[in-house]
Amino acid sequence: MGAILTQNTAWSNVERALAALKAQRLLTPARLAAIPPARLARLIRPSGTYRVKAWRLGAFLAYLEECYRGSLRLMTSIPLGSLRRELLAVPGIGPETADSILLYALGRPVFVVDAYTRRVLARHRLVRHGAGYEEIRGLFERSLPSDPRLFNEYHALLVAVGKQYCRRRPRCEECPLRFDLRGKPPRQ
Numbered sequence: 001m002g003a004i005l006t007q008n009t010a011w012s013n014v015e016r017a018l019a020a021l022k023a024q025r026l027l028t029p030a031r032l033a034a035i036p037p038a039r040l041a042r043l044i045r046p047s048g049t050y051r052v053k054a055w056r057l058g059a060f061l062a063y064l065e066e067c068y069r070g071s072l073r074l075m076t077s078i079p080l081g082s083l084r085r086e087l088l089a090v091p092g093i094g095p096e097t098a099d100s101i102l103l104y105a106l107g108r109p110v111f112v113v114d115a116y117t118r119r120v121l122a123r124h125r126l127v128r129h130g131a132g133y134e135e136i137r138g139l140f141e142r143s144l145p146s147d148p149r150l151f152n153e154y155h156a157l158l159v160a161v162g163k164q165y166c167r168r169r170p171r172c173e174e175c176p177l178r179f180d181l182r183g184k185p186p187r188q
């Protein structure tokens, strides 16, 4: 749910939408799938673009029901590559959303790449400007042990650095990653 609701919005807005669903005791696939799309859209309104997101949630829930009888648990036995391809074929699910589901909901070893990750890596000359999602994901997955807990923590730390320091105007002087610039200015 969170992986879809967080598309193009801050997590604080997602939390408000999730709280509204929780208050109505709707945070299960079966209950969500049973309510009319208009009601779902109203409840997730705080997450922004709520009609599109209600439609995307509906598409995901239909896939979950059709392929896994509505159970995320049944997904855990599917090989990672096949499962990722399946998720990417669900309308409204792109690489970041698919990988968030794989890592956070299913505990699979996939590195999630977001705007903060791209910005930090580009400024540190670890990838070229405009590097694609798969290129960056591949770099992390080749360079780190294939451990979901490590990927989870690493991504969370990149988000924290991005929010606090690596903003549109970088605050390198205060940033814990300034050592890695080795005296050079961040690449613009």
Ligand code: SF4
Pocket (backbone or CB within 6 Å): 120, 123, 124, 161, 165, 166, 167, 170, 171, 172, 173, 175, 176, 177, 178, 179, 181, 186
């Ligand atoms: S040192 Fe500067 S460029 Fe590097 S992550 Fe921190 S703020 Fe961004």
